[in-house]
């Protein structure tokens with residue numbers, strides 16, 4: 689086994705205190721997706737969209753990586769082959785835990801994007817529709833987040849990785865958001881062994897050959913320990 693591709697979702701950051709779509713108390717519960725996470729929403733009400741992402745950014749800055757993020761960073765350091773993390777998360781907890789090979793398919797709270805010229809830069813903690821693009825001076829800055837209806841980032845890296853993975857592992861995803869929900873089936877068809885690590889079975893659970901259910905800090909650390917023990 690030489691290549692491990694790992695898809696992570698909100699479930700891996702939940703124990704760091706960052707809410708998931710499904711939390712009844714979380715930030716997401718207070719807004720409809722179509723009001724805060726689509727290009728149309730931003731056109732209609734940029735103040736609301738910025739306020740929503742400013743709140744999420746403030747939460748993410750306070751959050752700390754947990755044992756599951758740290759276990760994946762350890763795996764990348766110690767595994768003899770290649771480890772790629774494809775994350776749906778917009779926090780930077782994988783990087784802060786020490787992972788280096790990370791694709792943020794849904795963008796990043798830490799980054800800003802100019803709608804006018806496409807320039808990207810480090811976002812301030814609080815973004816505002818009046819912010820000026822440092823490259824073209826347009827007042828058209830938005831969070832560098834892939835919204836519903838937009839094309840995810842990194843597809844040029846993700847597709848070849850899925851095609852050549854020996855092991856595909858999905859961690860903390862509910863299997864409701866495409867294209868990521870199709871990755872397990874795709875990588876399995878291309879010859880990868882597929883493993884699900886989740887709090888509870890995902891909607892597409894049958895796409896996986898192996899399942900471990902429980903909190904991410906427990907099932908991910910145990911799984912990484914098994915993989916590293918098995919390569920000796």
Ligand SMILES: [Zn+2]
Pocket residue numbers: 802803804805806807821822823824825826
């Ligand atoms: Zn610009």
